[in-house]
Each structure stands twice: as C-alpha cells, then as structure tokens.
Amino acid sequence: MRHRSRRLETEATRLLLFAAALLLAALQGSPPASAASDPYADEVVSYTAGLQGGFGSGDLAVVLGPPQGAGLFQGSLDVVSLGLADAPGRGEIVLAFRDNRVVDGPGADLTVFENSFLEIGAGNLSAAPFAEPGLVSVSQDGQNWHVFSTCPIGDALAGPYWPGCAGIYPVLSDPTPATPPAWEQSTTPIEDLVGVPILDLIPPSGAPPAGAGGDSFDLAELGLGWARYVKIQSASFATGPVGANNAGFDLDAVVAIHSSPELAVPALSSAGRALVVLLVGALGAGLRRPGR
Numbered sequence: 001m002r003h004r005s006r007r008l009e010t011e012a013t014r015l016l017l018f019a020a021a022l023l024l025a026a027l028q029g030s031p032p033a034s035a036a037s038d039p040y041a042d043e044v045v046s047y048t049a050g051l052q053g054g055f056g057s058g059d060l061a062v063v064l065g066p067p068q069g070a071g072l073f074q075g076s077l078d079v080v081s082l083g084l085a086d087a088p089g090r091g092e093i094v095l096a097f098r099d100n101r102v103v104d105g106p107g108a109d110l111t112v113f114e115n116s117f118l119e120i121g122a123g124n125l126s127a128a129p130f131a132e133p134g135l136v137s138v139s140q141d142g143q144n145w146h147v148f149s150t151c152p153i154g155d156a157l158a159g160p161y162w163p164g165c166a167g168i169y170p171v172l173s174d175p176t177p178a179t180p181p182a183w184e185q186s187t188t189p190i191e192d193l194v195g196v197p198i199l200d201l202i203p204p205s206g207a208p209p210a211g212a213g214g215d216s217f218d219l220a221e222l223g224l225g226w227a228r229y230v231k232i233q234s235a236s237f238a239t240g241p242v243g244a245n246n247a248g249f250d251l252d253a254v255v256a257i258h259s260s261p262e263l264a265v266p267a268l269s270s271a272g273r274a275l276v277v278l279l280v281g282a283l284g285a286g287l288r289r290p291g292r
C-alpha cells in the first residue's frame with residue numbers, strides 16, 4: 001500500500017514537472033505582451049463629414065497619437081476636418097481608447113486638440129482666436145453618451161471663446177521634447193492671451209504660456225469615474241472664411257490627462273494554445289488515475 005502511494009506521488013511529481021515545462025514552452029512561444037499603453041486615443045470608431053468637411057479624411061489615423069501643435073499663431077494641418085453640422089450625425093467623429101481609458105482624477109481628465117490659433121490684430125497685439133467650436137461627449141460603452149452640455153454649440157454669437165467647447169485654445173504641444181507633453185493642462189485663460197504684444201508670447205523675446213494647449217474636460221462634471229469613447233460634433237457655423245474641404249472642427253488629437261492602462265494579458269501562439277490543451281488533458285488523466 002505504502003509502495004503504491006509512493007509510486008503515485010512520483011507520478012504526480014513527474015506530471016507537475018511536465019506541466020511546468022509545457023507551460024514554459026507555451027509562454028516562450030507566444031508573442032510579447034502588448035506594448036505599454038499610451039495616453040492617446042487609439043481608434044477612430046466612426047467619422048461622418050458635414051458640409052465642406054473631409055480635409056485629412058484619407059488617413060483618419062492622423063487624429064490618433066500625440067497632437068502636432070503649431071503654436072499660438074498657426075494652425076496645424078495634421079488634422080481631419082469634420083465639416084459643418086448641416087444635418088444630424090454629420091460633422092462628427094467618435095474615437096475610442098483601447099489600451100487605456102480616461103479616468104476621473106483631480107481637475108480635468110482629457111484634452112481635445114483642434115487647430116485654432118490667435119489672430120494678429122492692430123499694433124501687433126494678439127487677437128481673439130480663429131476658432132471652430134466642437135461639442136464633446138464621452139461614453140463608457142459607445143452607446144450611452146454624456147455631453148459636456150455647457151458648450152453653447154448652437155450659438156454663433158457665444159464667441160469668441162465658447163466656454164465649455166473644444167476647438168478654442170491653440171495647441172502648444174507636439175511630439176518633440178521642446179514642447180510640453182500633451183497631458184500637461186494649460187491653466188492660463190485664453191482671454192489672458194488676447195491683447196498681448198505678440199513678441200511677448202513667442203521666443204526669443206517672449207514665451208507661450210505653460211501647458212499643452214487644447215481644451216480640457218473633467219469627467220467629474222458628468223459624474224463619471226471613467227470613459228472609453230469620445231465624440232466630437234462640429235458647430236453648424238464657421239468663424240472665418242470657409243474653404244473647399246476644410247470647414248468646421250479640425251481634430252488633431254485627444255489625450256487622457258488621467259489615464260489608466262488596460263491590463264495586457266500575454267497572448268498565446270497557436271502552438272502555445274495546443275500545448276495548453278494537451279496539458280489540461282494530461283492533468284485530467286493524471287487526476288483520474290488514482291481512483292482507477
């Protein structure tokens with residue numbers, strides 16, 4: 001009896017060693033775990049151009065990743081133009097965060113980057129922005145939307161600052177280390193940048209305000225702890241001359257100021273999955289044997 005039980009123990013040990021070897025082989029044969037998550041939006045879920053939109057739509061991926069800001073006095077062309085909202089669902093884009101999600105932290109949680117810029121007025125003083133307002137909504141499931149509804153998107157006369165909308169604050173961040181990272185929120189009110197000698201706002205005589213620019217939003221305003229989807233809807237009006245295909249809100253990028261990475265589970269190769277199936281079978285056979 002004792003002899004039989006010792007033999008079973010040895011068999012169990014061998015089985016465990018075999019199982020460990022199989023698992024190791026399976027994991028070594030698998031591709032590496034997905035790269036560390038980035039704080040930017042990862043996918044364009046949908047895009048519908050409105051009137052005179054479409055610029056940049058040949059490569060919608062330009063709105064993913066970091067913004068390509070061109071500074072206080074120039075708009076980036078690394079954008080997709082939504083066009084004017086001339087019908088429901090038009091002039092609209094929906095993005096998703098996949099390897100991360102936006103989470104509610106202290107203050108603002110995400111920033112939307114357009115390509116607005118400050119005009120230059122009389123006496124080389126900065127003037128109000130050339131802005132193309134956008135209404136921002138967020139969602140956890142892509143179906144139920146929560147709107148930052150303080151944005152007066154339907155009111156062309158609410159300019160030049162349209163508080164609560166995106167598409168107002170110039171973009172001061174690009175992917176180079178010479179500019180602030182995209183998740184560094186600007187805190188200088190846009191009104192304070194208007195009526196200033198432009199030489200005070202650009203190097204070498206001056207400097208732009210701290211922060212990445214763009215327009216930032218706080219999930220706490222909506223009572224949300226996190227969000228995965230961001231929708232931007234263009235206004236139905238333009239503040240300046242409307243071109244052939246570049247009217248309305250021009251999206252550059254969206255970044256999570258407070259970002260939580262999604263857990264990356266190592267993916268198994270097909271060979272690895274086959275080995276795991278064998279392993280489970282072998283374990284099942286080994287467990288059944290003592291009762292045989």
Ligand SMILES: [Ca+2]
Binds near residue numbers: 037040099
């Ligand atoms: Ca991301």
Ligand SMILES: [Ca+2]
Binds near residue numbers: 105220
């Ligand atoms: Ca917040």
